Amino acid sequence: MGILNLTPDSFYDGGRYTEMSEAIRHAEQMLVEGADIIDIGAYSSRPNASEVSEQEEIDRLAPFISRLTREYPECIISVDTFRSRVAMEAVRLGADIINDVSGGGLDDQMYAVAGQLQVPYILMHMRGTPATMQTFTRYDDLIGDINQYFSERIAALRAHGVRDIILDPGPGFSKTVDQNYELVKRFREFTVFGLPLLGAVSRKSMIYKSLNCSPAEALNGTTALNVSLIQKGAKLLRVHDVREAREVIQLSIQLNESNLLYENN
Numbered sequence: 001m002g003i004l005n006l007t008p009d010s011f012y013d014g015g016r017y018t019e020m021s022e023a024i025r026h027a028e029q030m031l032v033e034g035a036d037i038i039d040i041g042a043y044s045s046r047p048n049a050s051e052v053s054e055q056e057e058i059d060r061l062a063p064f065i066s067r068l069t070r071e072y073p074e075c076i077i078s079v080d081t082f083r084s085r086v087a088m089e090a091v092r093l094g095a096d097i098i099n100d101v102s103g104g105g106l107d108d109q110m111y112a113v114a115g116q117l118q119v120p121y122i123l124m125h126m127r128g129t130p131a132t133m134q135t136f137t138r139y140d141d142l143i144g145d146i147n148q149y150f151s152e153r154i155a156a157l158r159a160h161g162v163r164d165i166i167l168d169p170g171p172g173f174s175k176t177v178d179q180n181y182e183l184v185k186r187f188r189e190f191t192v193f194g195l196p197l198l199g200a201v202s203r204k205s206m207i208y209k210s211l212n213c214s215p216a217e218a219l220n221g222t223t224a225l226n227v228s229l230i231q232k233g234a235k236l237l238r239v240h241d242v243r244e245a246r247e248v249i250q251l252s253i254q255l256n257e258s259n260l261l262y263e264n265n
Helices: 020-033 054-071 084-093 110-117 142-159 177-185 187-193 219-231 242-264
Strands: 002-005 037-041 076-080 097-100 121-124 165-168 197-199 234-237
Touching (some): 002 020, 020 037, 020 054, 037 054, 054 076, 054 084, 076 084, 084 097, 084 110, 097 110, 110 142, 121 142, 142 165, 142 177, 177 187, 177 219, 187 197, 219 242, 234 242
Parallel strands (some): 002 037, 037 076, 076 097, 097 121, 121 165, 165 197, 197 234
16 A cells, blocks of 8 residues: 655655646556555644644545546545545545545444445544644553454444444554554454454654664665564555565565475475
8 A cells, every 4th residue: 555645744745746646656656666545645644733624634635536537437436524514525436445544433323324335434543633642641551442442443444334344453553652562462363353464664763763873774674664564464564665564565475485395395
């Protein structure tokens, strides 16, 4: 899943792809490098990001989704939004997946809309809002509390008729750096639901703060953690750097096949 932010203030690539020509060019590059899905966002979820109205979010997304579906009809598009109206408009224009960082917590109509649209829904764990989430980092049991959150929301999504659910434990959202590493270390425990898991650590602060570097210098750390996430059950990787992630996936598959061949012999 290649990340495409149509925002001026995202933590890593904010402002790079606000022009249509640059955004299309980057999407094309990610598809060439092996992206299966393009995840498009028009509202930055980083702490202290600027507020964006519903209409402005739609106005940023709509022309790009329309053009991308026209020029690359085979492209699978995920819309990164927590607003049901934005999700509905994006799917009407050709988006295929809803990626909701709030897990339905910021729009009480989101589950009903996802059920109505009958598209896959990415359920992410977050507490509070993007502006307040880092004040909600106290847990009785980090993994147990996240799984309880998933259990309750999966049931609610099923009740609204949502059939295809992908789980994202939300590294970087409502978690300290140490908690993020515990989440990665115990990532396999989220497979208990039998649903696909999304690994989303690309260039996040858990990497660049630990390595004392900038987001621009966090590719190697991202790759290291992506290897661990795949080994622990991730079925999707959400990344800024598609070619490098595709190489991780390819080598992980080859390694698994070699292990199977060795065991069979």
